[in-house]
Amino acid sequence: MTPSRRSIKNMGNNDILRGEAMDRGLTRLTALIIILIVVIAAAGGGAYYMISRRRAARKPIVVGAALSLTGKYGRTGEWYKLGYELWVEEVNKKGGLLGREVKLILYDDQSDPTTSENLYEKLITVDKVDLLLGPYSSAIVFPVSSVAEKYKMLMVEGGGNAKKIFSRGYKYTFLTLPGLAENITLGLFKFIESLPPDERPKTVAIINAKDLFPEAIAAGAKYYCKKYGLEVVLEEEYPKEATDLTPLLTKVKGVNPDVLIGGTYFPDSVLIVKTLKELNWRPKIVFLTVGPAMPEFWETLGEDAEGIMGESWWEPTAPWPGVEEFVEAFREKYGKDPDYHAACAYAAGQVIEAAVKAVGEIDHTAMADYLRTHTIETIVGPLDFTEAGYPTLGPLLIQWQDGERVILAPEEAATGKAIYPLPSTWS
Structure with a gap:
């Protein structure tokens, strides 16, 4: 029996409809596959992000410093080294900073201002430290403070207190010696x-x-x-x-x-x-x-x-909170009493610790702003910093x-x- 023209036409239309339906099905399937790929990729990226966050959380916070361990100031610089190292040890016993271990990178500037200046450039640009502790002596702190200012990195130091250091409008250098040399x-x-x-x-x-x-x-x-x-x-x-x-x-x-x-x-x-x-x-x-x-x-x-x-600037008999514990820990670790240089070095660590904890992250501008507006309790006394960055205890x-x-x-x-x-x- 020969099909009529209408039936042939209807058959063609049905084929077309079935083809369109198949195309729509394929399109939906393709869309679903694409969505699935995106979801998987996003999940994978999220997992990678979380892993990266965890790795970052485990990565140590690196503190850098250069001290006069040899040369003219070597005998005094050694006290700062002992103070810095004890602070790192003590802060890590308490869980570190922001839940991360604290690591110290320390160089010898050989009592030379230019060498120290170059070493702080290296700490910032090559070692990429997170935080800075300062060098010893006003003659060395003076040029190094310009490096900290250049990179807008907070530097807390207990070794340079000549007024000239704090007369240039700098915002990132803070002193733990409780007053100026003058x-x-x-x-x-x-x-x-x-x-x-x-x-x-x-x-x-x-x-x-x-x-x-x-x-x-x-x-x-x-x-x-x-x-x-x-x-x-x-x-x-x-x-x-x-x-x-x-x-x-x-x-x-x-x-x-x-x-x-x-x-x-x-x-x-x-x-x-x-x-x-x-x-x-x-x-x-x-x-x-x-x-x-x-x-x-x-x-x-x-x-x-x-x-x-x-x-x-400090004595082991000073009445400030934490002094007794500091002296005991120092004696236990080094077998001798600390002097004020070691105490001011340790206090520099305490100031950095207070700023990091208060801000909740390594944000140097926010930390500097915090220090100017809050009293920081340290073993050398309660430090109220002037706008220039030095305290006024005497x-x-x-x-x-x-x-x-x-x-x-x-x-x-x-x-x-x-x-x-x-x-x-x-x-």
């Missing part, structure tokens, strides 16, 4: 003012190493002499690498001041005392910086250190007596009375 002699002048008028010294000789920090000491001492009415009878600098100060101290002896103030580091503070003994002469007060605050001062000089005054006046550092001022922290005046000869 104010170091203030405790001495307040002690002088506390004496009966007829017992007060009247004349002062000021000498200092030719370097940023000692120059700041001398400038501050000169200012306070004028403020408190003492006459400066001699003011002179010497090379920071000096190994013979006999001509200078002979000159000082010749003008016979009541007070000798020395803007010194450890080596020249020891050299001054040895030379004074050789000359068999002493003024009523000998005040030197850095050296007298270190245990090695008595270890090196023995009884010749008796009666020498100096500044200290130093202690100390004196060596019978092999111990005795705190003379401020009165609320005093542990003894001053030996004053010193005998004029050493015999």
Whole structure:
């Protein structure tokens, strides 16, 4: 039977409809496959993202620093190393920062400012550290702080406190030494003012190493002499690498001041005392910086250190929270008491720790802003930072007596009375 034209037409239409239906089915299937691929890819990407997050969470937070472990400042720089390392150990015992282990990369700048500057560039651009702890000495902190500012990285340091460092409008450098170098002699002048008028010294000789920090000491001492009415009878600098100060101290002896103030580091503070003994002469007060605050001062000089005054930014007997635990941990790890350099280094770690925990991430601008607006509790005291980045607590006046550092001022922290005046000869 021959099909009619209509039936043939209907058959064709049915084929077309079936074809269209098949096409629609294939299209839907293709779409479903594409959606499935996208979902799988997204799930895989999400898994990768989560794995990456977990890996990042496990990755250590790297803290970088360069210190003077050799060269002129090597003896003092070693104290900062001990303080930094103890802080890293203690913070890791508490679970690290942001749940991550803290790792320290430490270089030796050989007491050279240019070397230190280059090492901090390396820490930031090559080692890609997360956080910075500072170097030692104002002469080195000064150029290094420019590196931190250039890369907008927070740097907390306890080794450079010359006012010049904090007079440039920088936003990322913070100091844990509780005051500026220019104010170091203030405790001495307040002690002088506390004496009966007829017992007060009247004349002062000021000498200092030719370097940023000692120059700041001398400038501050000169200012306070004028403020408190003492006459400066001699003011002179010497090379920071000096190994013979006999001509200078002979000159000082010749003008016979009541007070000798020395803007010194450890080596020249020891050299001054040895030379004074050789000359068999002493003024009523000998005040030197850095050296007298270190245990090695008595270890090196023995009884010749008796009666020498100096500044200290911290002592193991300080009343601040955490001091006792810090001293105990330091003794256990290193077998000796810490000095203020080690304490200020440890406190630098505490400041970084507080900023990271408060902000909740490594955001250097946010951390710097936080430090300027909050009091940070540390073992060197509660630190309230100025807009420039330094605190304003002030130093202690100390004196060596019978092999111990005795705190003379401020009165609320005093542990003894001053030996004053010193005998004029050493015999």
